[in-house]
Amino acid sequence: MAELAADFFERHPELRLGALGAADNQRALDLAPFGHETVYFPAEKRPDLVALYREANQLAFPGALALPGWVLSDLYLLPGAIGLLTCEARYLDVPIRKRLGLRPDDTAIAAAYLGAPTVHPGTFIGVSLLSLIPRVLAGAWVKALTLRMLGAKRLRGVAQWQNPSVRVHTRMGPIRVVSSVPGTHEFKAKSFVYESTLGDESEWGLAMQRKVEMRIDARIPGADHDELGRILERAEAGEEIHIVPPGLDASGRVLLRLGA
Ligand SMILES: CC(C)(COP(=O)(O)OP(=O)(O)OC[C@H]1O[C@@H](n2cnc3c(N)ncnc32)[C@H](O)[C@@H]1OP(=O)(O)O)[C@@H](O)C(=O)NCCC(=O)NCCS
Known part of the structure; x- marks a missing residue:
């Protein structure tokens, strides 16, 4: 880095x-x-x-x-x-x-x-x-x-599925989908809570250079809040779900890995 x-x-x-x-x-x-x-x-x-x-x-x-x-x-x-x-x-x-x-x-x-x-x-x-x-x-x-x-060793944040910031966040590495947003956030319906683990600097460096290869199991349009809502329910139920770098594809679909 x-x-x-x-x-x-x-x-x-x-x-x-x-x-x-x-x-x-x-x-x-x-x-x-x-x-x-x-x-x-x-x-x-x-x-x-x-x-x-x-x-x-x-x-x-x-x-x-x-x-x-x-x-x-x-x-x-x-x-x-x-x-x-x-x-x-x-x-x-x-x-x-x-x-x-x-x-x-x-x-x-x-x-x-x-x-x-x-x-x-x-x-x-x-x-x-x-x-x-x-x-x-x-x-x-x-x-x-x-x-x-x-x-920082661990980061959580709120992001909107369709925001290019999802691409920025995945420059720190794959981000884990945690839950829907607690409280009365103005953009609650189109947002989610994510987590990044920042412990390993060499992995961080690879992610910054877009050199991370990960399996992609699902591509869900960032505007499909029903389908993404179901992803949040699965994450809240304990399933390990990650957004895979670069986060969004050219059509604005969220790239997901489902399970470990
Ligand atoms: C989100 C934001 C910080 C990104 O700014 P930036 O870092 O200068 O953005 P860049 O031009 O370097 O682009 C970052 C990535 O987003 C992509 N991107 C940028 N604009 C995009 C757009 N309109 N549509 C799709 N992708 C876009 C770029 O291709 C790049 O992808 P890469 O990392 O895979 O190369 C900036 O747009 C911003 O300030 N937005 C308003 C505030 C906001 O919404 N913040 C996020 C809150 S969670």
């Missing part, structure tokens, strides 16, 4: 790795994930960056999923830190840069990810994966680097 990360930043010298959280959280993080230097931004001293992050988040998650300011403070910045890839705004597509009201040489959030801590040591919940610079795997890299900063 260190070699792959070095290669990513060599190919994208415009990108800088950062972390934005309460000042006190800096000492708990690995600020050289996969050997790459990270700048820590204490949120108390960088309201400008917090505002930039919130605007980028609002662009990526409009409408029902808009991030309230209090959630950003209480549940993102205070318990942990948001992993960031930043760049000059000139590297964003012009319509996006203009929507954000940025000049070309302003700092911009290129991609971001939060790993929210849980009651299980080493387990995090992935939240708010976003990238404003498509086509360079910024989502996969900001996710991998943030998880490494946190020392």
